[in-house]
Amino acid sequence: MAVKNDILAYLEQHRNGFCSGELLAKELGVSRAAVWKAVESLKKSGYEIEAVTHKGYRIAANTDLLSAESIAPFLGEHCQKLKIQTFSSLESTNLTAKQLALAGAEEGTVILAEEQTLGRGRLGRSFFSPAGAGIYLSVILRPDLKASEAVLITTAAAVAVCRAVKEIAGAETQIKWVNDIYLNGRKICGILTEALTGFESGSVECVILGIGLNFSRPERGFPPELREQAGFLFAEKPDGITRSRLAGAILNHVYALCNSMENRTFLEEYRQRSLILGREITLYRSGKKQSAVACEVDHDGGLLVRYPDNSMETLHSGEVSILL
Template identity: 40%
Template sequence: MTTKEKVLDLLMTSDSILSGEKMAQDLAVSRTSVWKAIKTLEKEGFEITHEANGYRLEATPEHLSATEIRQLFTAENQIERVAVLKTSESTMKDAKKAAIEDQVEATLFVAETQTAAKGRFGRPFVAKPKEGIYLSLLLNPYKKFSELPQYTVVMAVAVVKAVENLTGKQAQIKWVNDIYLDGRKICGILSEAMSDVNTMEIAHIIIGLGFNLAIPQTDFPDELQAKATSLFPDGKPTITRNQLIAEIMNQFFFYLNQPQITIDLYRKHSFVLGKTVSYNRQNQTYVGTAVDINDLGELIVDLTDGSQQVLSSGEISLATIG
């Protein structure tokens, strides 16, 4: 942590005025360093009262803060490092780079915006500074593939539970990795694994997430108006990005080791069960009814010809939305 982050941490965790001398002693830095940190924080939008006997934090700006995110973590949360980036080509690429460099910390990469945001199948998506959440979580399990949790399923459940906990809104999951609200997509999840050829284990897991928090509905392109929306489509969020990020991560680690509860919630929040779906396999289109999601997170479809198929991956389309 930088001196600025450490000073902010002290101010945010204190209910009383803190003297510059006391902060300097606690952080083993000079009072000048504390003063410079205070000035930098004020330039970034933090409201800090200057009293004769010290400083007190009055208000924080709505910007991404590694310190604030960490402070909101629960005991179950296993993230060791939070990296906040002003801009990123892709937080997935940032996480991959860290994995290649053998970073062993469980790290959360969060960006104000992404310049080359992409989801599944390399599709671009709308990325708006301060109006969306763009993050990737790097985990280093070093386990056999068969020993791993269903990370995409867990993250999907974490997102809908976090939304419910903070806003009361009931989001749903479109198999396998999209989150919907009021019949339109608000979030996409992308998971990738990196293996160690020497041990034949999964060394790294990267789970990326793009979330439309408060992009005004009118700002979506015409072709996405009926397909995409935001958690706050009026552009006026009642929660901060820091709060939602922390809550999603808290819920993720809460459900990570509870596979049966997680898959039950995944089914409960399904956007597709009971609906007519279509999908392509080997250049052939299939149509049927999504009837269940098994304990492996696979979608079970009763086809119109009377047969049944089990989908472990891929993409489905709904005949009707909503």
């Protein structure tokens, strides 16, 4: 298994050219036969690997499987120690991450799945997570925050995703408070942050940050109930841009912002990318809906709203909608 993973990592890092079996054997300190056996095992795992006489091996450009090895080349220095685990299928990456956190998993444990069978969004909603079309990841964070400040993780993550999408795809996205990312009027990403808090201290012991992003058009499309509002980053899988590359960029930006939470400078970008500030919204709480105007995002990530009677309130949870 170690040779297989080492060869996968090497091929991922050298996607633009062929790597000869002789070079791989020399670099990894194994036999040519071990290289061939590992390549065959990778093929059986779903990797399309081109083999050309006198040139060597190369991962085909359209191969886009998520793995720790495929993401590692795109991680910045501050993310090199992340412990990335990938799965072909999970009920929910957040659920798995939460179970690992409760068992003592350390800060920087990252869970990714090719698909989620019971993916969840906010307020218990399901999150459509088909195989091969999205990035579904959860990160275990252990920030020094009070429970009342946990919403800052969500706002920072939203800005991080927008920055990563801009960096890799060149697309400008917008944010609908508090956790949805939109492109061209359609939701392409949802963020679910779950905090485990100390009952006596009131401090956050652990945060599970879940990000689900629609990378490309699902092979069978979206379910009928999502077709009007759901979108995707790419109509077709692009050449040269893989989910691993974008996942790496997302992790880079998440950690860059989470390591500088105290200055909260990301909030200004959050405001600039807001879909709702200055607009009339519908607020849903406890089965009731109210009309309001979204006025401001405050220093703690709360949403200041003005009701028709001119009374004001700062929201730290709830669901809002607008007419796009």
